[in-house]
Amino acid sequence: MVHPLPTISLGFTAQQFPPGVHICQIFGDDDERQEAVLKFLLSGLQSGERTSCFSERIDEKILAEFLGRHGISYIEVRDTGALTLAGTVEIYFQNNRFDPERMLAFLRKFHEDSVIQGYPAARVIGEMTQDIQYMPGGGRLLEYEAKVSMLLREHPVTTVCQYDARLFDGAMIMDILKVHPYMVVRGSVVNNPFFITPEEFLAS
Amino acid sequence: MQALSAPVLGQLLIMQGILGTLPDEQSIFSFVCRGLTNMPGVAAVDFSDQPEETTDDSIVRFLMVIGNSRRLVLSIKVYDPSAFAPYKDFLTNFCFILTVILEERNQRRLIELDQARLEQRVEERTKELQDSEARLKKAQEIAHLGSWEFDVVNNVLFWSDEVFRILGMQPQEFAATYDAFHQVVHPDDRMAVDTAYSDSLLYGRDTYEIEHRVVRKATGEIRYVHERCEHIRDETGRIIRSVGMIHDITERKRAEDTLQKLNDELEKRVAERTEELEESRVQLETQNKELRDTYRELELAAAARIWTIEQLREKDHIMIQQGRMAAMGEMLGNIAHQWRQPLNILGLMVQDLGFSRECGELSKEFLDGKIDKMMEIILHLSQTIDDFRNLATPDKEMSRFGVDQVIVKTISMVEESFRSLHISIDISTSDDPQINGYPHEYAQVLLNILMNARDAFSERGVADARIMVRSWVDSGRAVVTITDNAGGVDAEILDKIFEPYFTTKEQGKGTGVGLFMSKNIIEKNMGGHLTIRNTGDGAEFRIEV
Known part of the structure; x- marks a missing residue:
């Protein structure tokens, strides 16, 4: 029998967190983004978690090499389903629209499947693209993020949302911060002082 | 004044942390405005380069100087000063950090502009260099001028395409080497080529030039080349690179040889011609002297x-x-x-x-x-x-006259004289011939002929001296004959009798002009003929006008 992990490592920080934290990473360069992705995936795989990455910029070759250096076979974890890679558009923008409910259901099922499949925990790191700003349903992004925080209370999928500060307006970045309880600042995960509880945010 | 709130200070710190990731001023301004609006007692936040003057105490301003001259003002409208007051100093620090970041963004933007300009310039220069290189290659090909470069430090030799062509090889068919070059230098010139290079190194010369021959391997053709080399030194004076050019001057050489031959030939011809002219001059001088x-x-x-x-x-x-x-x-x-x-x-x-x-x-x-x-x-x-x-x-004008009348008149003038000398004159006229001419001169002619007969009679002592004068018309012309029996004229002098100064008379008796003048009068003045012939015993003068 698999017992849920009491705490997990995010990989890019030495801090330990309970599974199901909702973290926002605002990045300004690609190296910062890639380093967080690689380390997050590695730590998840190392701890036996079901791990997924949704990004248009994931480089399988680099990832395989990175995992290989740490004794993990990319092919093996991919084939066993421990590691899932998918594009942002493929996951978030099916039918060319952003549907928060579908995404929330997806996360819920992802967690449920992980539990069924015996993973002690599940984690997802995903990069939101700027297309969301022009996509049908894109205006519900902040609502979606707030509901993700609520979902994770019951289905604790450790989630890191990556936003490229170069592709979003500053005011939008500030609003995004407000719906994430944690955020990455200079490599450290901190409680987000701008965070507004989902209930309060959705009520406003 | 209210107490400080740690989350608010945390927000300021988080904002400072995120500011560095935002790409531009616009993004920063909207981020800051949205973030600071959350602060206690704050109603609105705004950035302005040229803020309006105001006496509104509810607006707190933070001045930021960007670069050398840009003055940016962060204006915060405060509705609860006591709630806002504890954070004012922190906002001052925040604005300082913001100024640094904006300055950095400004510098980055300028650098990016410079870099873009530089990249564009590099791109243009690269294109120009590529074009220039292409033109240089073409020019080298046209001018048969190749270039080479020897990296002394790394012992690497580079030849341009034209060097290969000049040496009779395909461009870049193999990596250039000095040995390959040495092989194609004409055997008789190799030592000179080696010496030129080694001497330039030995004596510290920066350049040298040499003309020599090369033998193209494929065809054996001999080409003439002119080489020029320049050494490039590092700061210690050590040669680190040698660059040079090799110019195919075969055509020029051939032209020079041809020109030299033509000059030699010309000089030879000039020398020969000079010699000929000298001979001619001597001959001319001789001829001139003779002349x-x-x-x-x-x-x-x-x-x-x-x-x-x-x-x-x-x-x-x-x-x-x-x-x-x-x-x-x-x-x-x-x-x-x-x-x-x-x-x-x-x-x-x-x-x-x-x-x-x-x-x-x-x-x-x-x-x-x-x-x-x-x-x-x-x-x-x-x-x-x-x-x-x-x-x-003499008659002044030509007139028509009767020949017989002139005959009679003339004879009448001398008949007494002739009679005294026992010379008879007979006249026989017919047809009464008339002519145009000069009657006095005609009479003078008759008189000269009669006097000539008289002198002949006297010289020869003829006993029965007779003169017969006849006149008639023959074919429209007046003919007069004066015939004597004085023995005639010697045949040898018959054709000379009308020549001037010719006379057979003794000295003092004849001038030799009478018959000459008579012939001139009849033939030139009157268009007739005066002739003489010998008869059996004398001479006959015939006047035909």
Whole structure:
């Protein structure tokens, strides 16, 4: 029998967190983004978690090499389903629209499947693209993020949302911060002082 | 004043942390405005480069100086000053950090602009260099000018395409080496090529030049090249690179050789021509001297000839004078003969007057008769003088006259003289020929011929001297012949008888101009012919006009 992990490592920080934290990473360069992705995936795989990455910029070759250096076979974890890679558009923008409910259901099922499949925990790191700003349903992004925080209370999928500060307006970045309880600042995960509880945010 | 809130300070810190990731001012301003609006007591936040002057105490301003001159103001409208007051100093620090970040963004933007310009410039320069390189390659190909570069430090040699071509190889067919170059240098030139390079190193020269031959491997063709090399040194003076060019000057060399041959040939021709001209000059000088001598001789001969002509003129003058004198003598003689008989008659009549008076026969009738007779004789004498004078006076104009009348008149003038010499003159005329001409000159011709016959008779002593004068018309022309029996003219001189100054008469009796003038009068003045022929016992002159 698999017992849920009491705490997990995010990989890019030495801090330990309970599974199901909702973290926002605002990045300004690609190296910062890639380093967080690689380390997050590695730590998840190392701890036996079901791990997924949704990004248009994931480089399988680099990832395989990175995992290989740490004794993990990319092919093996991919084939066993421990590691899932998918594009942002493929996951978030099916039918060319952003549907928060579908995404929330997806996360819920992802967690449920992980539990069924015996993973002690599940984690997802995903990069939101700027297309969301022009996509049908894109205006519900902040609502979606707030509901993700609520979902994770019951289905604790450790989630890191990556936003490229170069592709979003500053005011939008500030609003995004407000719906994430944690955020990455200079490599450290901190409680987000701008965070507004989902209930309060959705009520406003 | 209210107490500080840790989350608010945390927000400021988080904002400071995120500011660095935002790409531009616009993004930063909207982020800050949205973030600061969350602060206690804050109603609104705004950035402005040129804020309006205001006395509104509810607006707190933070001045930020970006770069050298840009003044940016962060204006915060505060609705609860006591709630806001604790964070004012923190906001000052926040604005300082913001200023640094904006300055950094500004610098980054300028750098990016510079970099973009630089990249564009690099791109343009790269394109220019590529074009230039292409042009250089083409120019090298056209000019048969190749370039090479030797990296002394790394022992790497580079040849341009044209170097390969000049050396008879395909461009870049192999990595260039000095050995490959050395192999194609003409064997007789290799030492000179090596020495030129090594000497430049040995004696610290920065450049050297050399002309030598190369032998193309594939064809064996010999080409002439001009090489120039320049050494490049590092700061210590050590040669680190040698660059050079190799110029195919074969065509120029050949042209120079051809030119040299042409010059040699030309100089040879000039020398030969100079020699020929010198010979010609000597010949000309010799000829010139001969011509000068000849000219001098001709001058002397001309002077002598002029002198001779003058002598002849003088002689002519004398002869003409003599001729005139002779003619005058002839005329006086003829006049004398013409007058002798009438004068004798006049004398007898004068004597008869004296005798008749003594005899008492001198009546008025007798005297009138004698006077009439004497006046007739005197008029005849006067007429005789007129006739001779007319004969001696040239005709001024041509006129038509009867030839027979001229014959009769002329003979009448000399018949007494001829009679005294026992020369008879017979006249036979027919057809009464008339001609256009000069009657006095015609008479002079007749007179000259008659005088010539008279002189022949006298010289030869002919006993029965006769002259026959005939006239008639033949084919519309008046023909007159004067025939004598004086023995004729010697056949050897017959064709010379009309030449000037030719005479057979003894010295002092003939001038040799009579018959010459007669021929001129008949043939040149009157368009006729005057000829002579020998008959059986004499000569016959024929005048045909």
